[in-house]
Amino acid sequence: MLRPSLLSFYILALSSIVYAKPSFHAALQDIRIQARQQDGNNNHSVVLLADLATNGDVTRSGEIIRNILQTTAPATVDNSIVYTRPDAVSKSGQGGLDSAVCRKDTCCIWSYIVPTMVTAFSENGGTRCSALARSAIRMVPEFARDGSVGSGGADGSILLSAGELQRNENRGLGNYANLILSWRDTFRLYAPGISVADLIQVGAIVATVTCPGGPRIRTFVGRPDVDDRIPPPAEHLLPNPASSASNILELFAAKTFTATDVVALVGAHTVSHQYVTEPKYAGFPQDTTAGVFDTKFYAETGGAVPPVGVYSFESDKVLSTDAVTQPMWNDYAQPGAQTKWTDAYATAYFRLSLLGVQKLNGLTDCSGVLPLSKPVP
Ligand code: HEM
Secondary structure: OOOOOHHHHHHHHHHHHHOOOHHHHHHHHHHHHHHHHHHOOOOOOOOOOHHHHHOOOOOHHHHHHHHHHOOOOOOEOOOOOOOOOOHHHHHHOOOOOOOHHHHHOHHHHHHHHHHHHHHHHEEHHHOEEOHHHHHHHHHHHHHOOOOOOOOOOOOOHHHHOOOOOOOHHHOOOHHHHHHHHHHHHHHOOOOOOOOHHHHHHHHHHHHHHHOOOOOOEOOEEOOOOOOOOOOOOOOOOOOOOOOOHHHHHHHHHOOOOOHHHHHHHHHHHHOOEEOOOOHHHOOEEOOOOOOOOOOHHHHHOOOOOOOOOOOOOHHHHHHHHOOOOHHHHHHHHOOOOHHHHHHHHHHHHHHHOOOOOOOHHHOEEOHHHOOOOOOOO
16 A cells, blocks of 8 residues: 655655745755655655545545545546436426535536536547547646646636736637636636636546546545736646756746656647647647547657647657656557557546645535546547
8 A cells, every 4th residue: 555655744744834935945846856856756645635634524525536646546437427417406407507506515506517528529420539628637737737746736826816817838828718707707606606717627527538548536525716906827737848857857846746747637638639840740639540539649659750630749759758757658659559548548637636735625526427438439
């Protein structure tokens, strides 16, 4: 059983006490890098977050989240976990969304929102995921860029803080941003508490499982939104396509991720397309199976020449050849690695989805509302 090291607790404690002081911050950065190295190259991060690090788990949700963060429980849910709307809603068959019994059940509203999302995220009769699904998946690391452990994160700031969405690094996310805000306006009529932070997060998980091969990642709701009077977070805290492998690993380590996590997470480029990085190849995907969440991306990145019609980001190429990350990369590139990769992706992604949320004990597990996962065709 994996347990968080004392060092990890030390990091969390330090980060909450001294985060604002630059000299301490530099020292903290060193400790985090050491922590990543000590975790080893084949392990996920087990660092606890927020109230789970300070108060432990005092609720059932807190316990489940702790187990997943410490990798003693899977971050995926299988297709047998299905949400059933409260009796009175399903029996009446009408007006369910607006009923008192639905309002009382936190997951009920999500059982109406999720099918709307699935329609937006599916393409070609459900055999691949759409451009909106890709935006949904990309938006998550974009908003997790701000600050360090315990600050910023999954708080909706990318849509709510003035000017953040318009930043260069967020180019191309405008259409999806508008869709999220329209979902918020529609569904808040029935559930005023729905947060933009949850819509972004649930949207990304629904988008992932809508792609054939995508994992069904455990889904919690209840994230509060950032106060929109607070200025947007700092820029440039996530890597860009020109970053070196060590720079990429350090920036993710500052968010508690190990090299194992990073290699798994960038596998999301299995469904991505690029538009602005290299205008000459605008619209090119990063592997030959567009819209499918498979491991082709690993096999097709890093060769001297990518397959015809594919564009590989430099940042992915350096990870595919770096001494630390290459072994894991090659592992996922092997035939038959699909489940190994999607399990690793889900574990790292689950952590990403909670960064910056202060009260993890207060979240509600609504995983049953997710659509069922589909195999790689
Ligand atoms: C080393 C870290 C990363 C770098 C440097 C990076 C860079 C990029 C770039 C440059 C684009 C294309 C922008 C364009 O030219 O239009 C892109 C797209 C995308 N990225 Fe990443 N990314 C990173 C990590 C991630 C992670 C961790 C995820 C998800 C977990 C992710 C998901 C996506 C998706 C889904 C798209 C496609 C968007 C679309 O097709 O519209 N990326 N990324």
